[in-house]
Amino acid sequence: MRRFFLIAVPYAWLLVLFLIPFVIVLKISLSDTALSIPPYTPTLDFSGGWAGLKAFFSALDLENFWFLTSDDLYWKAYLSSVWIAVASTLLALFVGYPIAYGMAQARDEWRPTLMMLVILPFWTSFLIRVYSWMGILSQEGFLNQFLLWTGIISEPLIILNTNTAVYVGIVYTYLPFMILPIYAALEKLDASLLEAAEDLGCSRIQAFWLVTVPLSKNGIIAGCFLVFIPALGEFVIPSLLGGSQTLMIGKVLWEEFFNNRDWPVASAVAVILLMILIIPIILFQRNEQKQREAEQ
């Protein structure tokens, strides 16, 4: 009985906060737009009895999903989102791995401080941090002023409102999610393994590739998913830092929802986004499980 309750808590959590909202969104995606509140039909109304329920279900259709295929805006947005998410995940990996490695190599008394420095940005509002990047990257921003002052460039660089700014924003925002799991993996790494590799004839670099990287694999995978998954649906960063040509599905979703007030199409976009995300989420969970099994 106690076990049942223990299991029931997370399942109730999932049901209330994930499954029910998802069913609602799915239902809206199958509805039609209407000039009403809420802006779609049909709405579920139990007062109509059995016949009412039947009428409700017969009014649902896949029309909105067909609509998504008819306009190339949507699949281009999905594709470009995936591309931006993949590229920024890789960038975050290249930036994050050396940082995590450095942290793991640091003296014991330094580690808590370094860890706090990585987490520190979270203490400020995410929105403010993205806005401050606008201040840094704009044509009159700190970066351009600094580069002009050093004489490296003579014309200000146009970074803000381009995809470059979006990459900068995503990598900056999600970097801690990359660093922390890799750091956790590297910190556990037994230093005698590297000595053993050297003892058996490896150079330091070979030992890194043959021992350190394979043994931090799980951290790398976890970090990549933790960056990729939120980056794919990212809305704030592309809309604030990106330009008009930056196409990301989160932005499209926002526009459908608020500008066009087309809740059904927006919901269909969200459902497909979730379908795309479910694949990496399942892979991620499988990785976690394999890791747990290996540790037993």
Next chain:
Amino acid sequence: MTEPVFAPWDDPNEKPLIEFKNVTKRFGDFTAIDDLTLDIYEREFFALLGPSGCGKTTMMRMLAGFETITEGTILLSGKNIARVPPNRRAVNMMFQSYALFPHLTVWDNIAFGLKREKLPKDQIEARVQEMLKLTRLEKFSKRKPHQISGGQRQRVALARSLAKAPKLLLLDEPLGALDKKLRQDTQFELMDIQEKTGTTFVIVTHDQEEAMTVASRVAVMDEGRLIQVATPAGIYEMPNTVYVADFIGDVNIIEGHGTKTGDGYDVTFAEGQPALHAKTDAQLGEAARCYLAIRPEKVTISAERPDGAVNVVQGTIHDIAYLGNLSTYHVELPTGQILKAQAANTRRLSRRSFTWEDKVWLSWTDTAAVVLER
């Protein structure tokens, strides 16, 4: 009949494989190794024995190349190895934690060093197979380290460090993680493998029994210095200091004043007690303050005063430690000193002749005790 005894350290023509020459190692203010000179010969099974923090692991890590030398030189086959990085030394190490690569199978772990040498595939295959056979691991070659037992892991670590056929194999507390029974079996296995491969082994341990069992010579260390280097029997029977006598096995230490008489010394240790006589070649200094070290098994315990014994004292049994095959009697002398005497339990318990508070006589011969200056 005349099989030569393996004792290259007694042969002045023999060239040592490893020579420590006045080696000092400091970590900041701390001196881990203090002006240490030592020769280790080919095919030796050499044990570095000492309490933790005595510098034995530092010595081993200097041989492997993981620690630099502050002063002095280490020669391996006559060549200075100070500037040779660990991956270029014909030295392999078996780590205390085994340091097996958890992401590789047993086979790949053993092949790891061979692959770095870029040997042809079939040669690697053959060598790994040979190592698997030597360590009786053929059945486990496809397993990962976490899928095998502690004893098997220990053998994988040994196979991996032997695979490259090093001139010198370093073993850092190789049996520390095994339980007692397995440890004893493995000790003999190690000796077997050492003999079969003819590799020079240097083993670091804090377990005196282990050092005595496996080693051809033992170096007892303390605070970065060598206290005594000798064969196990030499260390046990002829310790050169009270420290060594006390560190190896059980011992009675009697402090007293020595007077030269005939072939040895008469040692007076307490008022009203007879002087104890011990044969020795040692010459005590002016002060003539000395220590007698007597192993408990060399002390005979008897109910009647034995006839003709050189050293006899009387006391009462204070405690009996029953170890199954042996019993150790703690006998309190009238002076309050406690001497230990060991006797084999050749009879059943019910017929044992001594019990608590019995008056007994302890005796030993004039060669049983070792006279030590410090």
